[in-house]
Amino acid sequence: MAEQPDAQQPLTERVVIVTGGAGFVGSHLVDRLVERGDRVVVVDNVVTGTWDNLAHLGDRIERVEADVSQGLALDTLGDRTPDTVYGVCHLASPASPPAYLALPVETLMVGSEGTRHALEVARQRGARFLLASTSEIYGDPEVHPQPETYLGNVNAIGPRGCYDEAKRFAEAMTMAYARTHGVSVRIARLFNTYGPRLRAEDGRVVSNLLTQAMENRPMSIYGDGTQTRSFGYVDDTVDGLLRLLDSDVQMPVNLGTPTEFSILELVEAVRQVTGTTAEVVHLELPTDDPTQRQPDIGRAKELLGWKPEVTLIDGLHRYADWLSAQTA
């Protein structure tokens, strides 16, 4: 049967397990893995993700609807999972503040038990492990821009602590598996990311403002809008994730856009892209909202040859197109 290689089937097919693969960033990663010929097993409990994000892939992927916090037994990963696995990518987690603030215990659990279960699969199958960590582990940083060596300024007992500490813990657990069990690990620290499949109602600043502008509703800004963020287009983020997965870089790597915009500047870009005449309304700044966040991406440039390519205006256009298509 294998004598005549199927032209559709690469000879060196690799298997990659993606937890949270039905989510925003996860589904783009799955797309790219499938595109390059990998076999992908997606594990998701679709609490904040949706299988709709992967509908276009049909039966080209394996879908497992399961909560990785409750366990990730190899024998439940579906019949397409072979003995050897190339990579386990752990992206499962609520990631927008409204989502994790509504699910604090679950968010902590997917960072702790979820990460451990994913690491266990990597250990058992000799796979490399990729953790999707976050710039939130830097908290409200006192160093700008933030290099990977910055230890952070996180309020563990604040409302956002459930997300930030879950990810810090996930990094510590990842390193414990590397040190104790020799698992080959990669840690990506993702800064703000936006693009298609970031749900209109997700609650992150780009989706909020763009959706409001497209509907000509007042654009809501938390605080005075002078706080800055870097906004990374999802294609760039996923490109970085793939480079990291395939690399031998076993230290944390920031993936983000070093160009810093204030929220007020983002509003101007949104106005330019949408042509909206909507006004701005100022809402109360949430507790522990970081005032500034900007990645130092020297490590990603040097070790992965990676840098973001998509400009904010270009990315907003592409995202706006997707949002329009959703409501059309």
Added chain:
Amino acid sequence: MAEQPDAQQPLTERVVIVTGGAGFVGSHLVDRLVERGDRVVVVDNVVTGTWDNLAHLGDRIERVEADVSQGLALDTLGDRTPDTVYGVCHLASPASPPAYLALPVETLMVGSEGTRHALEVARQRGARFLLASTSEIYGDPEVHPQPETYLGNVNAIGPRGCYDEAKRFAEAMTMAYARTHGVSVRIARLFNTYGPRLRAEDGRVVSNLLTQAMENRPMSIYGDGTQTRSFGYVDDTVDGLLRLLDSDVQMPVNLGTPTEFSILELVEAVRQVTGTTAEVVHLELPTDDPTQRQPDIGRAKELLGWKPEVTLIDGLHRYADWLSAQTA
């Protein structure tokens, strides 16, 4: 049967569950709870603790040998556990660097799942929850002394990250249960503690130096010995824990001795107490060893009326007596 109150049995007997109750600090807490007439259920997997620490209490306590990371089902807590529980005190964790560096995954698990299981019991039985957290959540602090509002300087991916992040996570989970489930929580941040039942081979600086001095062996110092610590005698620590448990203080409270000693000064105190002529040998400083650690105990003083009472020399004498009795 209850018409004639038993003189041995207080009328207002309270039930307290202590995880890690067979450990160093835990067993002293159990002593005090029993002394004042509480009924105590001790849960311990005796990985770093030992039932010997509680042998003198005979059948006055309930012992459950179980790993709280694997679950803490109410129906496994023994037949003496009644419907209502006054407090759940979560002290289970490896706590000395050699122990947690040898058990990094287990240390992370008892901070995450162990804490969640203990919180679940508190939630289900309407009990107050006390977390034994640590000054290690401040990492290598850049603020001196450390108030509870200091956010810390912890290296999540360093070797010590398994302990520090486990405790930071435990605090975040504790707050998530307070916010989500209304559990009444208390968080004690314990600084260096020493005293009887701190095993000679525990690996912490006071036990190391005192044991070496008593055996007239060279006293090992990591680095140049100028790094400072505060050393709290266990009776003081446990007095603080009890005050916090009984209080309505739902914010973290430092429990430690604000008097700062360098390791070299500790060596002098050990020489004074033991009369040793042993020399000092300098060993390599471990990764991420904090250079300074000193509690601001303003909150404990103000809200709990607590301050440490036992001097270093007095405490070392008492601890040395216990160590002598162990080897006698």
